[in-house]
Amino acid sequence: xxxxxxxxxxxxxxxxxxxxxxxIQSWNTALLILNFGLISAIMALGVNIQWGYAGLFNVGIMGxxxxxxxGAVLVSMPPxxxxxxxxxxxxxxxxxxxxxxxxxxxxxxxxxxxxxRALAILGVLVGGFIVYRAIFDPxxxxxxxVNPAATGYLGGLGLPIIVxxxxxxxxxxxxxxxxxKTALGLRSDYLAIATLGIAEIIIAVLKxxxxxxxxxxxxxxxPRPVPYEVDLQQSESFVARMESWGFDPxxxxxxxxxxxxxxxxxxVLLALIWLxxxxxxxxxxxxxxxIRDNEVSAEAMGKDVTARHLQVFILGSAxxxxxxxxxxxxxxxLTPGAYxxxxxxxxxxxxxxxxxxxxxxxxxxxxxLIWFLWVQVEPIGLTVMSGITSLLPEGSALGERLIESxxxxxxxTMGVILLLVLRFSPRGLIxxx
Amino acid sequence: xxxxxxALVVLGNFVIVPGIAYGSQLALGALGVTLIxxxxxxxxxxxxxxxxxxxMSTILITWGMQAVGISFGPLPTALLALPFxxxxxxxxxxxxxxxxxxxxxxxxxxxxxxxxxxxxxxxIMNGLVxxxxxxxxxxxxxxxxxxxxxxxxxxxxxxxxxxxxxTTQGITLVTAIVVVIAxxxxxxxxxxxxxxxxxxxxxxxxxxxxxxxxxxxxITWMLxxxxxxxxxxxxxxxxxxxxxxxxxxxxxxxxxxxxxxxxNPLGAIVGGFMIAFAEVTVTYPLKKVLGYLMPExxxxxxLVQLLSTDYKFAVSFVLLIIVLLxxxxxxxxxxxx
Numbered sequence: 079x080x081x082x083x084x085x086x087x088x089x090x091x092x093x094x095x096x097x098x099x100x101x102i103q104s105w106n107t108a109l110l111i112l113n114f115g116l117i118s119a120i121m122a123l124g125v126n127i128q129w130g131y132a133g134l135f136n137v138g139i140m141g142x143x144x145x146x147x148x149g150a151v152l153v154s155m156p157p158x159x160x161x162x163x164x165x166x167x168x169x170x171x172x173x174x175x176x177x178x179x180x181x182x183x184x185x186x187x188x189x190x191x192x193x194x195r196a197l198a199i200l201g202v203l204v205g206g207f208i209v210y211r212a213i214f215d216p217x218x219x220x221x222x223x224v225n226p227a228a229t230g231y232l233g234g235l236g237l238p239i240i241v242x243x244x245x246x247x248x249x250x251x252x253x254x255x256x257x258x259k260t261a262l263g264l265r266s267d268y269l270a271i272a273t274l275g276i277a278e279i280i281i282a283v284l285k286x287x288x289x290x291x292x293x294x295x296x297x298x299x300x301p302r303p304v305p306y307e308v309d310l311q312q313s314e315s316f317v318a319r320m321e322s323w324g325f326d327p328x329x330x331x332x333x334x335x336x337x338x339x340x341x342x343x344x345x346v347l348l349a350l351i352w353l354x355x356x357x358x359x360x361x362x363x364x365x366x367x368x369i370r371d372n373e374v375s376a377e378a379m380g381k382d383v384t385a386r387h388l389q390v391f392i393l394g395s396a397x398x399x400x401x402x403x404x405x406x407x408x409x410x411x412l413t414p415g416a417y418x419x420x421x422x423x424x425x426x427x428x429x430x431x432x433x434x435x436x437x438x439x440x441x442x443x444x445x446x447l448i449w450f451l452w453v454q455v456e457p458i459g460l461t462v463m464s465g466i467t468s469l470l471p472e473g474s475a476l477g478e479r480l481i482e483s484x485x486x487x488x489x490x491t492m493g494v495i496l497l498l499v500l501r502f503s504p505r506g507l508i509x510x511x
Numbered sequence: 512x513x514x515x516x517x518a519l520v521v522l523g524n525f526v527i528v529p530g531i532a533y534g535s536q537l538a539l540g541a542l543g544v545t546l547i548x549x550x551x552x553x554x555x556x557x558x559x560x561x562x563x564x565x566x567m568s569t570i571l572i573t574w575g576m577q578a579v580g581i582s583f584g585p586l587p588t589a590l591l592a593l594p595f596x597x598x599x600x601x602x603x604x605x606x607x608x609x610x611x612x613x614x615x616x617x618x619x620x621x622x623x624x625x626x627x628x629x630x631x632x633x634x635i636m637n638g639l640v641x642x643x644x645x646x647x648x649x650x651x652x653x654x655x656x657x658x659x660x661x662x663x664x665x666x667x668x669x670x671x672x673x674x675x676x677x678t679t680q681g682i683t684l685v686t687a688i689v690v691v692i693a694x695x696x697x698x699x700x701x702x703x704x705x706x707x708x709x710x711x712x713x714x715x716x717x718x719x720x721x722x723x724x725x726x727x728x729x730i731t732w733m734l735x736x737x738x739x740x741x742x743x744x745x746x747x748x749x750x751x752x753x754x755x756x757x758x759x760x761x762x763x764x765x766x767x768x769x770x771x772x773x774x775n776p777l778g779a780i781v782g783g784f785m786i787a788f789a790e791v792t793v794t795y796p797l798k799k800v801l802g803y804l805m806p807e808x809x810x811x812x813x814l815v816q817l818l819s820t821d822y823k824f825a826v827s828f829v830l831l832i833i834v835l836l837x838x839x840x841x842x843x844x845x846x847x848x
Contacts, residue, residue, distance in 0.1 A: 135623055137556075207817075260832050264839050266623050267554040267773075271765045272835070275828035278762060286821045419758070420637065424630055431627065486641035493634030497611060500628055 085439055085508045092446045099454070106329070109336035111453050116343035117405045119445030122429040123350055123438060124397030130436035130510065131363065132390040133370040135266050138257070138273030140422035141280035142395045145253055146246030146402020147412045148284060151297045153242035154407075155234035161224040161289075165217035166232055169289060172214030179206025221289040231292045240303050243346070243403045250399025251392045253280065258391045263384040277423065284414035297412040304338035307331040339408055346404065347442070350397065354438045366390060367436075398426075420489065425452060428496045434506025443508055451495070452488055459487035513670065518803035520672040524661070530784075530791040532680040532749055535687035538783030539742035540760060541767035542694065542776055543735045549711040549774035550731040551612070553625035558739060558764065560636035563757035564603060565740025566747045567644050569596030570651045577653065585655040586682065589744055596744065601736040607632055608732050616728070633758075640754045649752040654678060679749040690741055691780060694734070698776065703730060711774065759824075763790070766827035770834045772841025781842060786827050794820045 096115075100108035121139065128134040179202060186198040222230045253276060261272035284291045291297065310316045310331035320330040357363050369376040369383055377383050406412050425448065433444020463484040467477035499506065540562060547555045555561075572592035576582075583591050611632060615625055657663075658681050661673025698704040703726075710717040710727045718724060743757065750756070767786045771778025796816035818825065834841060 133623070135626065260836060264835060267626065268769065268835055268839070270554065270626065271762070271769060271831065272828075275762050275766070275824060275831060278759070278824040279822070279828055282821050282824060286819060420634070424634065427627070427630060428634075482645065483642045486638050486646070488638075489634050490638030490642065493631045493636075493638060496631035496634065497628065500624070500631065501611075501614060504624075 082509070083507075085443070088443055088507055092443065092450065095447075095450050099450075105333055106336065109333060109340060111450055113336060113339050113343060113408055114405075114453075115446040115449045116340065116347055117401050117408065118426070118429060118449040119442040120343075120347055120350060120401040120404070121398050121426045122433060122441040122445035123347075123354055124394045124401065125426050125430045126394075126433075126435060126438060126441035127354060127397065128391055128394035129430060130438075130441070131358065131366045131370065132387055133266075134262075134387060134391055134394075135270045136273045136391070136394065137270050137419075137423050137427075138275075138277035139398050139426050140417050140419050141273070141277030142250035142253065142398035143402035143405065143422050144277075144280050144284055144414070144417050145249040146243075146399035146404070147406035148291055149246030149249045149399065150239060150242040150300065150403045150406040151291060151412050152234045153237050153245050154239035154301050155297060156236045158224060158229045158231060158233035161221045161229060161232050164224050165220035165289075168213055168217035169221065169232070172210055172217055175206065175213055176210040179203065179210060182206065218287075218289045226295075229292075230295070231289050231297075238303065239301050239407050240342075242407070243400050246403025246406075247396040247400035250402070251396040254392045254395030255388070258388040262387045262391060274419075274423075277419065281414060281417050284412075284417075291412060291414060294415055296414070298410070300406070300410050300412070302410065303342060303407065304335055307335055310334060343404060343408075346400070351438055351442065358438065421452075425492065428492050430506075431496060432499045432506060434508040434510065436510030437506070437508050440506050440508035440510075444506070447507075448492070448495075451491065455488040455491045456485060459484040459491075514803045516668075517670055517672045518800045520664075520668075520670055520674045521799050521803065524672065524674045526788075526791050526795050528674070528676055528680055530788045532677075532683045532745075533791065534784035534787030535683045536742050536746045536749065536783075537760075537763055537767045537787050538780040539687055539690060539738050539745070540764040541771065541779035541783045542691075543738040543742065544764055544768045545771070545774055545776055545779040546731055546735055546738070548768070549776075550707060550727060551616075551625070553622045553629065554765065554773075556626060556629045556761065557633040557636055558735075559757045559759070559761040560633050560640065560754075561600065561604065561735070561739040562743030562746070562760065563640045563752075563754050564636050564743075565596055565600040565736065566743030566752055566757070567640050567754075568599040569593055569740060569744045570644065570649055570747070570752060572596055572599075573651045583654060586678070587652055587654045587748055589651055589748055590682065593741065593744055597737045597740045600740045601733045603636075604732040604736045605729065608728065637754065637758065644754070646754055649747075651752065652679065652748050677749070679745070683745045683749055686741060686745060690738070694738075694776065697734075703727075707731065762824055763787075763827040766831040769841055770830055772843040775841065775843045778841050778843035786830060789830055790823045790826045793817045793826050794823050 096108050096112055099111060121143065124142075125136065125139060128136050183199050183202045183206070186195060186202055190198055221232060224230055257269075257272055257276050261269045285293050287293065288295065307328075308331075311327055316331070316334075317327045320327045365376070365381060366386065368379075369381060369386055373383050426445075429444035429448040430441050431444070432448055433442065434440025460481065463480045467480055470477040540558065543561070544555060544558050547553065547558070569589055569592045572595045573587075573589045576588050576592055581591065582588050611628060612625065615628060655678050658676045658678055659667075659674065661675040664673045664675065665671070696704075698708055706717065706722045707727050707730065709720065710722055710724065714724075717727075746757075746760070763786050764783075767782035768779050769782070770785060771780070771782030794816065798815045801815055
């Protein structure tokens with residue numbers, strides 16, 4: 079297509095923006111943007127699989143990302159033995175009782191009919207709920223009483239944190255299966271609302287179930303897959319080498335850590351791009367696009383549309399969960415209060431749409447570009463606002479207001495970018511072939 | 512007998528009265544969503560932020576009125592400012608329609624594209640509101656606080672428990688009733704309203720009968736602006752105004768509209784009250800109520816709170832899932848596409 083910029087040039091521009099940040103602001107900032115950009119690109123890949131391949135509208139990305147974060151905690155943190163002995167088994171029993179109740183109710187729903195069915199389901203649900211609360215509540219209390227300032231939760235398995243990345247993906251896949259089972263096959267808007275709901279619920283669980291995730295007390299100091307800055311600074315060989323190269327060892331240590339993260343993330347991203355591209359070009363990918371473009375005719379050809387939708391929904395959500403676990407690894411902490419739908423759901427959508435839905439490279443480009451803008455719009459907005467304010471009389475109320483509201487510029491900018499792309503280049507920067 | 516009355520009063524004070532107020536607010540919000548769905552055929556994700564924008568414009572005008580000394584006696588000044596707030600919101604929505612939505616309507620874009628477009632509008636409105644008024648809580652309630660305060664009620668009836676009815680709760684209910692009656696009268700009795708319903712039922716047939724689609728769309732947006740602003744202001748008066756909570760209202764509002772049947776105004780109202788009552792009942796600790804009703808020996812030790820208030824979203828969600836599983840078109844037949 080003429081008039082389009084070649085993808086390589088587009089990636090070059092994004093790389094130039096990052097490098098420019100390195101020269102103008104600092105290399106630390108640039109690498110931080112790069113690392114989160116890599117994670118955003120992975121999230122965008124996940125959403126692109128759902129939307130670009132299959133046309134599924136998922137607005138619960140935040141929930142899947144948060145589940146990935148929970149996965150990181152459950153895998154990597156050391157187990158709290160006292161809490162386990164205080165109530166670990168009972169909590170699991172309680173959860174099993176809850177699951178058994180639902181299974182029993184579903185069984186009654188299938189096997190019985192008429193009034194007996196309604197009565198049986200109601201009886202099972204009410205009775206099961208009472209049993210569940212009776213086992214679960216005291217256990218939770220016991221766990222949360224174990225040294226609440228430092229632990230007060232069950233902890234994790236104490237495994238290396240990299241193991242948690244696929245585990246995070248699995249958790250997200252499980253949630254996606256439940257949602258997909260109920261809402262797929264209905265109108266597209268219903269899936270949207272259902273995912274919006276599950277995301278809010280997952281965040282509420284993380285915030286309130288202290289025994290599981292410490293809630294708003296946050297899990298901090300998670301293990302790392304890369305060395306600590308302090309260790310590097312104390313390592314004589316590292317300091318000597320950096321000094322021989324003419325770098326300040328302290329800056330160099332934090333840059334090294336960030337580069338190591340970037341290397342790990344890049345490996346994951348490249349593997350995912352390879353996998354998704356292979357899938358897209360396989361018979362499976364052709365079938366998915368056929369379903370997306372015309373469900374009726376695909377169904378007439380004997381394709382099970384709902385089952386394929388469920389499959390692709392689970393795959394995409396799993397990738398989001400993976401990215402979530404990676405993000406928590408990078409942060410080194412799980413802060414349930416930090417999950418905001420505008421940042422974790424809708425921003426990823428902007429990335430996919432701007433990059434080019436249906437094209438994996440487009441999604442990756444969108445991830446980097448939009449993340450860069452999301453970070454940089456605030457300082458740029460602040461500069462612009464200070465420029466305007468300097469024209470106003472000293473200490474004017476309007477000027478102060480403008481400076482204060484520069485922080486909200488990013489939402490406005492993202493909305494404008496999304497609408498402009500949708501209007502003038504609806505297929506995105508790198509359109510689907 | 513007094514035990515029973517006391518239990519009833521506790522229930523009224525903490526469940527029924529707040530439930531009615533919250534239900535009216537949700538119903539008004541869901542009516543807006545359902546109207547857009549019926550006429551423009553997409554789920555408007557910007558609705559929560561439209562409510563926030565309407566409430567914000569009303570708040571700014573209220574502050575202006577308060578500054579020049581205009582007040583509404585015992586009623587909140589915001590009610591005087593409301594019509595002006597609605598006008599500002601109408602203007603905004605008509606501008607968004609002209610500049611953004613119309614392009615896709617002319618193209619006959621798929622509904623899901625319009626949903627994504629509404630996501631962009633949501634970002635802009637959200638940014639706009641935070642830009643103008645900031646992300647913090649704003650208080651703009653003045654006038655009398657209570658119609659009946661708990662103490663007066665106790666004195667009047669001699670019961671142990673008090674029933675407090677806040678002015679805002681009374682206003683919410685009265686306004687909601689007036690608005691709903693006016694809306695149904697408009698939709699069922701006037702020529703324009705009938706043409707809107709015709710358009711919603713069968714677009715092609717309506718066009719053939721000479722109904723002007725642009726006019727129908729314009730009136731829909733104006734009605735939606737009115738409903739969203741009223742819902743937003745009532746919610747803000749009753750609880751408090753904070754831009755982020757309006758965004759979060761999106762879930763219960765959509766749940767109400769879907770539970771009732773998307774595109775069906777009556778369903779939106781029923782759905783709104785169902786969601787509100789389910790939420791309030793499930794998250795309220797019923798210990799006190801049961802304490803009055805049950806003999807002392809059976810009195811529950813725990814709070815008998817089925818779910819902590821933080822899980823109120825789960826309630827809308829579970830109701831939504833149940834309806835989706837067993838009756839995908841909603842309780843009242845909505846449009847099933």
